[in-house]
Amino acid sequence: MCMDVLQAFSWKFVSLHSSRPMHSALIKRLWGRSTVVRYNFNTGSTSVCLLKRCWNTLNDVAGRYIIQFITRHRHSPILGDLDRNLLHIARHDYGRSNEVYESLLASELWRLWMVSNAHCSSGVHKVNKQKIRRALRRKGITLTPDSEIRIPCPPTVLVTKRELRMELKNQLMHSFIPDIICRSIIRTAKFVKQGSVTIGNMLRNHGKLIAMMQQGDLPCVCHQYPHLPKRHGHVYVPSWEYSGFGERLVRCNMKSRARRVKSSWRVKLSIRKWWAKSLPKSLFPNVPCCLDDDTPKDPDSIFHPHYIREVLGHLKHLAIVGIDKCLGRSLLCCPVLFQKFYVETFPLLTDDDHFTPCNLNVRDAIAKIKMDGEAFDLFGSDLHGADIPTPYFLPKLKDVVADCKEVMTKKGK
Numbered sequence: 479m480c481m482d483v484l485q486a487f488s489w490k491f492v493s494l495h496s497s498r499p500m501h502s503a504l505i506k507r508l509w510g511r512s513t514v515v516r517y518n519f520n521t522g523s524t525s526v527c528l529l530k531r532c533w534n535t536l537n538d539v540a541g542r543y544i545i546q547f548i549t550r551h552r553h554s555p556i557l558g559d560l561d562r563n564l565l566h567i568a569r570h571d572y573g574r575s576n577e578v579y580e581s582l583l584a585s586e587l588w589r590l591w592m593v594s595n596a597h598c599s600s601g602v603h604k605v606n607k608q609k610i611r612r613a614l615r616r617k618g619i620t621l622t623p624d625s626e627i628r629i630p631c632p633p634t635v636l637v638t639k640r641e642l643r644m645e646l647k648n649q650l651m652h653s654f655i656p657d658i659i660c661r662s663i664i665r666t667a668k669f670v671k672q673g674s675v676t677i678g679n680m681l682r683n684h685g686k687l688i689a690m691m692q693q694g695d696l697p698c699v700c701h702q703y704p705h706l707p708k709r710h711g712h713v714y715v716p717s718w719e720y721s722g723f724g725e726r727l728v729r730c731n732m733k734s735r736a737r738r739v740k741s742s743w744r745v746k747l748s749i750r751k752w753w754a755k756s757l758p759k760s761l762f763p764n765v766p767c768c769l770d771d772d773t774p775k776d777p778d779s780i781f782h783p784h785y786i787r788e789v790l791g792h793l794k795h796l797a798i799v800g801i802d803k804c805l806g807r808s809l810l811c812c813p814v815l816f817q818k819f820y821v822e823t824f825p826l827l828t829d830d831d832h833f834t835p836c837n838l839n840v841r842d843a844i845a846k847i848k849m850d851g852e853a854f855d856l857f858g859s860d861l862h863g864a865d866i867p868t869p870y871f872l873p874k875l876k877d878v879v880a881d882c883k884e885v886m887t888k889k890g891k
Contacts, residue, residue: 492545506530511551517544560586561593568594568606579613585656587613591623618758623662629752633672634783636738637745641769642669645745649753652763678732678808680786684799684870687816696813699795712812713796716878720810724789727780731806737781742767802872809873823871 486492487505510530517524520541532545568590571578582590587610594606611622621627629646631637646667650660690696698712705722706713720728746767753762779785797816799809826833836843 490547493542494545495542508553509550511553512547513549513551515546515548517546518542519544560589564590564593565597568598569602576609576612579609580616582613583656584614584617584619585658587617588623588656588658588662595623619659619756621659621663621756625666627663627667627756629667629669630748631669631671632741632744632748633675634736634738635741635744635748637740637769639669639671642745642749643667645768646749648768649746649749649763649765652765653761655757655761674735674738676732677727677730677734677736677781677786678800678805680736681728681732681790681793682798682800682808683794684797684816685868687797687813688820688868688870691817691820696797696817698812698814700812702795706810709811710815712815714809714811714815716801717808717810723792724780724785727786727789728793728808728810730780732800732808733806734781736783736786737779739783740770741783742769745769799870800872801878802874804875809878819873820871824869 487509506529510528512529513526514529514532515524515526516532518541526548529545529547532543564586567578579587579590591607591610594603594610598606607622614620614622629642631639631642643664647660647664650663653660687696700708700711700713703713703722707715707719717728717732750762753759793810795813796810797813799811799816801807801809824833826835836846838846
């Protein structure tokens with residue numbers, strides 16, 4: 479018959495056999511200071527000792543033992559003065575105003591959460607959680623002891639999760655964040671590795687240009703690239719025909735991925751971005767990164783992030799978009815042509831049959847979509863991060879490679 483070990487040791491007499499091992503850590507912790515008489519059936523020897531001394535396997539004789547409790551002493555956790563005060567707040571002040579919580583320090587609020595979780599009922603702890611979270615936010619801390627901390631690893635940086643944790647600890651230990659919060663963050667933080675970005679994702683800038691169109695017409699930049707071929711008087715060149723600075727990179731497959739290199743400042747920037755969302759921005763210590771940086775001045779590969787950024791800086795004035803059914807390549811064109819194609823694809827101001835002005839900002843538009851059940855079923859899954867996706871166009875490959883006159887004739891223009 480099997481019996482619970484805790485129940486067995488609650489009796490006055492306990493019978494044990496040395497050939498049957500037993501997990502004694504919990505028993506030692508609860509009853510270890512109790513005084514017992516230990517009697518060996520085989521030898522008839524008797525000894526008086528503490529219960530935690532009964533498992534001395536080097537000197538014990540094999541056989542059955544009878545353990546009799548003389549004095550029973552059960553261990554109970556001892557709360558300090560601070561924990562007793564916090565426990566009183568958690569049990570008796572949770573239904574009152576928030577002034578008691580807001581008067582506590584950030585470290586005390588963090589400890590109050592732990593005390594409430596350990597000693598209060600689920601309903602009382604739920605109220606305490608809400609008030610502690612509100613008080614922490616007033617101090618600029620959006621984290622709580624049960625927060626799931628996820629820090630993304632930079633996609634172009636060669637770094638291990640251990641090195642990221644070391645840098646996070648380096649920044650936290652040099653800040654004025656309370657130690658109890660720092661230790662909790664270091665212990666529970668998870669680092670998420672992102673996939674390497676493709677060359678196409680780094681070069682294409684149609685999202686930025688669409689946002690600029692909201693401020694007015696896009697400028698012509700053809701005078702900065704006089705050597706590139708033109709269409710309708712503006713720069714228009716597919717990536718496989720591009721010539722000039724960064725030619726090998728622009729002509730490669732846009733699905734190729736950038737190399738990962740060690741970059742200390744990007745690791746520090748990733749931690750700083752997370753810090754700005756979770757902790758007071760003014761408390762970021764900005765101490766030198768503890769990791770190495772091996773970024774060479776003259777990269778030896780066209781897929782080196784440093785070289786990609788140089789090419790991107792050279793082409794930043796052009797519009798770079800993907801090509802339909804040929805996503806491994808891109809189209810480079812003047813922003814004027816980009817705006818012309820975009821307006822023809824999405825005639826917001828001229829096509830009253832398909833587009834209706836709503837005169838709402840993003841937040842009001844999302845609220846209206848949520849109120850309309852049918853519309854929310856269609857577009858609700860696309861509202862990532864409380865934002866509405868921006869539509870963009872992809873020029874067809876046959877229109878890019880064909881002669882301009884043939885394209886206009888087919889479209890009846």
